[in-house]
Amino acid sequence: MQKATETVLEIDLNALAQNYRYLTSKLDKDTRVMGVVKAFGYGSDSVAVAKELVILGVSYFAVAYPDEGISLRKASIETSILVLHPLPATFKKITDSCMEPAIYSRSMLTQFIDFAEKSGLTDFPIHLKFNTGLNRLGFIADDIDFIAEKTTATFSVKIKSMFTHLAASEDAAEKDFTESQLGQFKDISEKIINKIGYKPLLHTLNTSGVLNYPEAQYDMVRTGIGLYGFGNDPEENKNLKPVATLKTVISQIHTVKKGETVGYNRAFKASETTKTATLPVGHADGIKRIFGNRKGWVTVHGKKASIIGNVCMDMIMIDVTSIDCDEGDEVIVFGENPSADELSKVINTIPYELITGVSQRVKRVICRK
Template sequence: MHVTVLTIDLRALEHNFHYLKSKLKSNGKIMAVVKAFGYGSDALEIAKKLQELAIDYFAVAYVDEGISLRKAGIETPILVLHPQPQNFSACIEHCLEPGLYSKRVFKAFLKIADEQQLEHYPVHVKFNSGLNRLGFNEKDISWLANHLNQSNSIIAKSLFSHLAASEDEKERDFTLGQINAFKKLSTSLSKKLSHLPWLHQSNTSAILNFPEAHFDIVRTGIGLYGYGNAAKYDEELRPIASLTSVISQIHEIAAGESVGYNRAFIAEQNVRSATIPIGHADGITRIYGNKKASVTINGQKAPILGNVCMDMLMVDVTAIDCNEGDEVVIFDQKNKASSFAESAGTISYELLTDIGHRVTRVFKR
C-alpha cells in the first residue's frame, strides 16, 4: 500500500448532505454531482453512501462515468451532463439520462431513440443563461417544442442551466440576471409542452446564496465534499478528504547548496529539508513549489522547497522537531484543501480532482 493516503470520511459526507438539505424547502430535491471520480475521492463509494441517504439524482460529466456507477449497483437516476453522440447507445443500454444541449446532439439522440422504439425516454434540455459554454438559446425554443411534442420516444424530464459566478458577491447582479434569463427560457418552453418538466439551475453556492434559484431540484458537487466557497459556509461543512504522507528522508543542506530539479532552491543559510513521497504525478503539481504552499508536520507549517518532482517533494523543516517516518499532512479538515490551493492561486476543485489514482484511498464509515 502506498504510504501517501487519501482518507475519505463518509460521516462528513453525510453531515454535508444533511446541511445542504436543510437549506431547501421541505420537498426540495438534491442531485449529487459525482463526476471526475467523485471530485477526486471515489465516485463509487460516494454514490453508494448517498444512495443509502436516499439521494434523488446523480450527475456525471460523461457516459463512461455513469456506466461505472451502474456496474457498481447504483440504481438512482443519473444525468449525464456532457454526453457525446457516439456514446448514446451505451447511454440507453445503462439507463443513463442525457443532457441535450445543441440541435446536433438532440437530433442524434432522437434518431437512436426512434430506431430503438423507446417510449418517453427521459432527457434533460440545457439552456445557456450566460455561462456561454453549452446550451440552447431563446431562438431554439419553438424548434425544441416541436420536436419534443412530436416525439413519443423521448420526454423532457428537466430543463436546466448553469450559473457562472454564484459564489461571487461582486457578481450578484449577473447571477440574478442568469436566474431571470433561465426563468424566462424555461417558462417559454414549458408553456409549449404537454407536460411540466423539472427545473434546475443551482450549484452549491446558489443553494447557499440564492434560494430563488432552487426550483424543483438543486445540483451540488463541492458542497458535498466539504467546501462552500465562503468562510461562513466552510465553517458549517466538513471536508471529507484528508491527504497525508510521511517523511522519507531528512537532509542537512549547507549554505550555497541547492535542492531539487533545476536548482530552483539554493540555500542562503544552513537548511534542514525533508523529502515526502508525493509529487506532481499524484496531483501536487509544480505550481505549489518554491514556497507557495506548505504541508503540516507535527502541527507546524513546512514550505515546499524548489520544484515539485514527479514522485516527491521537499520541504523546509529547519524549525520543526521531526524525524524520518513522521506523518505529513497535505490537507485535512483543519488544514483545508481550499487554503492549500489558494496559496498557489488555484481552487479546491482543481486540487481535489488532481489527486492521482495511485494514492491509496481509505474510507471512514
C-alpha cells in the first residue's frame, strides 16, 4: 500500500470479504445474511462496503435511519433494505425508496397501515420487531392478537420478517438469559404464524449470536461488527481482520527541553529532554480527549508512541524520543497495531464507539490489501 501523506481512513475490501466468508462458514448453506451498514458502515464507507457485500452474496441490508438507505439507493444498490428505526415522519422516504420498515409498536403499526392504505400500497413488506429482554424497541407477547388482527384486516401490508435482538449474546455468563430470549421469540413467532396463516422470514442472531448460538439462525442472520473485523471475543478476533485503518503523518518534530510543556493547559511537562511529533488528527476526527496524557498511543514504524498532553481539536502530540522518525513519516492511529479493540479497553469502552466515531472530514480510501 502507498504510504499515507495525510490523515486517511483506509477501507480494506479484502478484509471485509475475509470476515464475511468466516462468518458465513458458521451458517447453513440456505441461511440468508443481512449486512448491517448503518452509521456510515460502522464508520467506514457504507456504499463501498455494500457494493462489496452484494458481490459476496448478501441478501439484505440494515440501516438505522432512512437517509442511510437512500445513500445506497443513490449508488444504484437495489438489494432489499430494512430500516431499523423508522418514525412516522419518515414513512414516505422509506416507501419512495423501496425500503422496508421495522415496525415495533401498536401505534407504529396502526400509523403505517393507515399511511399505506392512503398511499394505495398493496402487500408492502414490513418487519416486526419483538422485545424479548433488551427493552429498547419492540412488540411484546401481549401484542400478538393485535398484530394478527391488524395485518390480516388489510391488503396494504404483508409481514416480510419477524425478529428480535439479543441483549448479551457475547457473554457466556448470560447464556440462560439469551436462551430465554430465544425461547420467547420461538413461542411468539409460532403463535403469529398460526394466526396469520403464512410464514415470514425469522431472524434473531447478531454477530455474537452467529458465533455462539448457530442453532438459532432460523432463515437469516444480521451481522454488523463482525463484518468490520471484531468478534466481541479475543479468540474470535483472531479469525477476523479490521477493515478500517486510521492513518496519519508527522507534521512537525520538536525537541522539548526539561521543564518545558506541551499543549493546552500545559498538561505535559518534560521531566527530561523529549522528542515529540505533532500529528494532524484530533478530537474532531474521533480521537477522544481521554486518550491524552499517555492513556492512548499510536504506532510509528511499528513502535508504540504515547499521546502526550491534551488531545486538541485537530492535532495530537506524541512522544517519539526512542523512535527514529522524520516529518512526513506515516503513523497508525488504529488498525491492526494498535487495534480499535486494544484502544477501546484503555478507556473502558468498545471498538464500536471508536470506529463509528471517525469524523466524516477524514478522507476515506478504498483499497485491497
